[in-house]
Amino acid sequence: MEFTPEQEMLRESVRAFAAKEMPDGFAREWDIKGEPPLETYQRFADAGFMGVGIPEQYGGQGGGIVEVAIVLHELSRAMMSFAIMVYRSAIHASGGLQIYGTEEQRERFLPGIASGQYKFCFSLSEPDAGSDAFNLKCRAVRDGDQYVVNGTKMWNSFARHADYVLLATRTSDEPKKQDGITFFVVDLSSPGIEITPVETIGERASGTNMVAYTDVRVPAANILGTEGQGHRNLQANLERERFSSLPINLGPMEAILEEAIEYANTREQFGQAIGRFQAIQHMLADVAVDVNIARTLTWDLARRIAAGEQCALEVSMAKLWISEAMMRASYTGMQVMGGYGYTLDSNMQLHWRNARLGTIGAGSSEIQRNIIARQIGVGRNPS
Incomplete structure (x- = not known):
């Protein structure tokens, strides 16, 4: 665009x-x-x-x-x-x-x-609620003009440094799991909140955490949206998160390509720059194709969303494709740079480790394929 x-x-x-x-x-x-x-x-x-x-x-x-x-x-x-x-x-x-x-x-x-x-963070996943996002056990019970929250959240990125969290809770038990979910804006300095860092291989600077809530009191005025209708917030939040993953993955993909090309043009083996070998040229040509497709997907969807179009299916498709393309690009970058790429002095190893989260977070590749299959009508009962 x-x-x-x-x-x-x-x-x-x-x-x-x-x-x-x-x-x-x-x-x-x-x-x-x-x-x-x-x-x-x-x-x-x-x-x-x-x-x-x-x-x-x-x-x-x-x-x-x-x-x-x-x-x-x-x-x-x-x-x-x-x-x-x-x-x-x-x-x-x-x-x-x-x-x-x-x-x-x-x-x-x-x-x-x-x-x-x-500074805010977002909290959805629990020990028993990851890809099964509606299987929430963290409960908020009304007590006058407050709610009392108890439960444990997992993979709560940036929570240790944030001031507030958008917290998904269950406020009632309904026949359908997606009903009875309520979002709150919770002050992370509130009594009863214990934050435990979780070590990961990538995205270490922002970090992720396990957060335990024990009798945490939250004002009813901090409900975000309508009580019991938080699944609507959740679906919109996840779509925005999936879209955000597009530019967030596009940037490193471009950096990977630039760094790998520079290395290939300056690293000499067998009397010439390794970029003169057809094998390396083809590897980086494939990354360049992926980067170009990622740019097209990212900015086309940005334009369409800005115009008010409903793009949930296309966002899932793009999130699936770009996160896996980022994996391919980082693998290729590591392969081109060889032993140097494997050292902590290299940016490439950081791209490689960070890329692994893309096919897991914001809905795994398998969940995106489920969404896409459902949206295109695969598995429907014949009418």
């Missing part, structure tokens, strides 16, 4: 920020630390980028999904984990509040997201 002059200016500004604040080696440094660069996050917010998708009346810049995708794409080229930290607030929280929040909630939280004062 063609970008407007304002969108091109945004792209250039975010790329300049990333080049200055997240130079080569920055992502590897924070990955090894297993910590997020919170000071850089605040500088990012101070520059106005956290408010790109927030209306001006709440302290934002009034952009839409295309502008947010531009931000995520440019950030992920430099540091995928940083882009993921940003999207938790810029997509999950900001989007949820704008669509389902009350005016009081929007006024209370959106300016803080835009300024960097409030």
